[in-house]
Amino acid sequence: MRKAIWVPGGRGQVGTELARVCPPENVLVAPTSHQVDITDPKATTAALGRFAAAAREFGLPPVVVNAAAYTDADAAESDERRAFRVNALGAGHLAAACREHGVPLIYLSTDYVFDGTAAEPYEASALANPLNAYGRTKLAGERAVLNSGAEAWVVRTAWVYSTHSVNFVRTMARLERERDEVAVVDDQTGSPTSAADLASGLLSLAGRVAEGAGPAERVLHYVNTGRASWYELARTVFGLLGADPRRVRPCTSAEFGRPARRPAYSVLSVRAWAASGLPAPRPWQAALPEVTAALRAERAGEGRAVQRA
Numbered sequence: 001m002r003k004a005i006w007v008p009g010g011r012g013q014v015g016t017e018l019a020r021v022c023p024p025e026n027v028l029v030a031p032t033s034h035q036v037d038i039t040d041p042k043a044t045t046a047a048l049g050r051f052a053a054a055a056r057e058f059g060l061p062p063v064v065v066n067a068a069a070y071t072d073a074d075a076a077e078s079d080e081r082r083a084f085r086v087n088a089l090g091a092g093h094l095a096a097a098c099r100e101h102g103v104p105l106i107y108l109s110t111d112y113v114f115d116g117t118a119a120e121p122y123e124a125s126a127l128a129n130p131l132n133a134y135g136r137t138k139l140a141g142e143r144a145v146l147n148s149g150a151e152a153w154v155v156r157t158a159w160v161y162s163t164h165s166v167n168f169v170r171t172m173a174r175l176e177r178e179r180d181e182v183a184v185v186d187d188q189t190g191s192p193t194s195a196a197d198l199a200s201g202l203l204s205l206a207g208r209v210a211e212g213a214g215p216a217e218r219v220l221h222y223v224n225t226g227r228a229s230w231y232e233l234a235r236t237v238f239g240l241l242g243a244d245p246r247r248v249r250p251c252t253s254a255e256f257g258r259p260a261r262r263p264a265y266s267v268l269s270v271r272a273w274a275a276s277g278l279p280a281p282r283p284w285q286a287a288l289p290e291v292t293a294a295l296r297a298e299r300a301g302e303g304r305a306v307q308r309a
């Protein structure tokens with residue numbers, strides 16, 4: 001179904017992919033944080049009102065995907081108030097605006113709402129117990145959205161990467177060039193997820209929601225299936241880039257010493273997503289080569305440019 005999608009935080013990693021993969025029969029508007037700041041309730045409500053009115057004039061049902069977030073988990077440890085302002089209060093303001101204008105909302109959340117003590121993939125209904133400030137603010141955002149009275153869905157995802165923005169796969173590609181050896185933590189296991197796959201999944205969900213046939217389950221997970229530690233993921237990235245995976249060395253989270261504690265195990269189950277009739281995600285090993293191939297092509301292009309210069 002044709003739809004009009006409004007994506008605050010649209011210039012971030014997921015927002016950029018949503019705009020890239022959105023079929024042209026739809027309208028997608030992705031305001032920057034300067035154009036729409038979700039911590040400003042009045043401006044957010046007014047901007048959504050204008051968008052929804054224009055969409056309806058063109059006969060397109062409006063849907064909001066909230067991709068606006070404070071996502072620096074380490075920085076959030078020393079600035080939880082700022083993270084809370086965006087991830088919880090901002091999410092609540094946007095949800096209130098959606099309720100006011102009768103627009104359904106999809107809120108993106110994270111595997112970091114879980115404490116990592118599970119031994120099996122976390123179901124969407126599993127008890128959340130965040131270990132870090134970022135996870136606490138995102139969980140508060142989930143609750144604000146679900147209690148707002150808006151027609152809303154929460155979609156948790158994890159370990160997102162793409163050909164652009166700051167993400168683990170790009171960092172590994174950079175370090176592969178800069179260092180002989182790279183130490184990567186091997187005691188955190190999760191669900192590496194392609195931003196492009198996530199964006200396609202979100203568009204499927206948005207389509208269902210726009211038809212008035214959104215899933216009964218209000219909390220869903222979307223990740224590529226399977227599991228990996230950061231170390232296993234890094235080795236796979238090296239291999240796909242044509243580098244020797246033995247240059248990646250395992251280390252522990254304690255050795256790495258980052259401010260935010262992370263769950264040891266945060267693999268997400270997509271059972272509820274698939275049971276809702278939404279297209280099942282593919283394994284991470286199938287999705288990753290598309291991004292590493294693009295990164296290799298980018299490198300080859302840079303090499304040719306250097307030769308010409």
Ligand SMILES: NC(=O)c1ccc[n+]([C@@H]2O[C@H](COP(=O)([O-])OP(=O)(O)OC[C@H]3O[C@@H](n4cnc5c(N)ncnc54)[C@H](OP(=O)(O)O)[C@@H]3O)[C@@H](O)[C@H]2O)c1
Pocket residue numbers: 008009010011012013014015032033034036037038039066067068069070071086090108109110111138156157158159160161165
């Ligand atoms: N990346 C991951 O691995 C991952 C994993 C799990 C869940 N998620 C969730 O997925 C969603 C999207 O993540 P992402 O990777 O796309 O993050 P991102 O690249 O950091 O993008 C976040 C965007 O939000 C914008 N933003 C920040 N404060 C805002 C405000 N007050 N008003 C409006 N926009 C604001 C940022 O704009 P500025 O740059 O201008 O501040 C940025 O464009 C988030 O909800 C995140 O929690 C991500």
